[in-house]
Amino acid sequence: MKKNSSNSSQEVEVRKGPWTMEEDLILINYISNHGEGVWNSLARSAGLKRTGKSCRLRWLNYLRPDVRRGNITPEEQLLIMELHSKWGNRWSKIAKHLPGRTDNEIKNYWRTRIQKHIKQAENYNGKKSSVSTDQATTSSTQTCNAINPMETYSPPYDSFPNFSGSFPTEANENMWSMEDLWSMQLLNND
DNA sequence: AAGCGATGCAACCGCCTCGTG
DNA sequence: GCACGAGGCGGTTGCATCGCT
Known part of the structure; x- marks a missing residue:
């Protein structure tokens, strides 16, 4: 990012973009041997x-065992919605409160x-309210003065027609599985 | 089969907070 | 009390994949 550091003579090119398998292995290997520490020096x-930030993000969001x-x-989803209605966008x-889940993922x-x-529901409500304003206002008065986007729509979460159908049914495939990476890391340690 | 728009996710950016000297 | 660096966080972007036409 900033390139005006004092040691510009030794400035190393900073990689950006997607992590390679090799980088992942290096990071996993290093952390399993030395533990997490100061991320900038860890990266070096x-x-x-x-950057240290990039390493931290990669570790926390993807590589952690x-x-x-x-x-x-569905339980997690309900919890997310409940907590979001309580705290807003405090993802971390x-x-x-969701073991194994990262703020980025959530x-x-x-x-x-x-x-x-929510948007679909709002549109639905908007259309509805244009037809029957009284109904719409009464159904949303509970939360209409809230700032939180969760509270700007009235239907309960389970009232979305497609909601339950939209749960991901399978884990997203990555280029390599974490099991693969960790087993490779173990092999490297030998 | 190809093209194209929609969708989902990984990663970056910039700001804020906290710890340390 | 102040300056600085590192970590943490939320917002945003870019790209790969998916699904429809």
């Missing part, structure tokens, strides 16, 4: 041409799935 010591991927269950706070899930349904 591990020989990764990445306890990260669960895909298959957000919400993520702490954020993405919210934006791509739930928010879509």
Whole structure:
């Protein structure tokens, strides 16, 4: 990002974009041997041409052994919605209540799935209210003065016709599975 | 079968907070 | 008390994939 550092003579090119399998392995290997630490120095010591931030993000969102991927269950979804209605966009706070889930994953899930349904519901309500304003206002008065987007629509979560059908049914396939990576990492350690 | 728009997710960016000297 | 660096967080973007025409 910023290139005006004092040690510009030794400035190393910073890699951006998708992580390669090799980089993943280096990071996993390094952390399993040395543990997490100061991310900037970790990135340097591990020989990764990445920023500390990038390493941290990759580790937390993807490489950590306890990260669960895909298959957000209906229970988790309800919890997300409940916590979001309580705290708003405090994704990391919400993520702490969903073991194995990352803030990024929850954020993405919210934006791509739930928010879509909210918009649909709002449109539906809008149309409805144009026909019958009284009904619409009475049904939304409970929460109409809230700032939180969760509270700007009235139907309960389970009233979305397609909602239950939109749960991901299978884990997203990555280029390589975490099991593969970890087994490779174990092999490297030998 | 090809083209194209929609969708989902990984990763980056920039701001804020906190710890340390 | 102040400056600076690192970490944390939420918002946004870019790209790969999917599904429809």
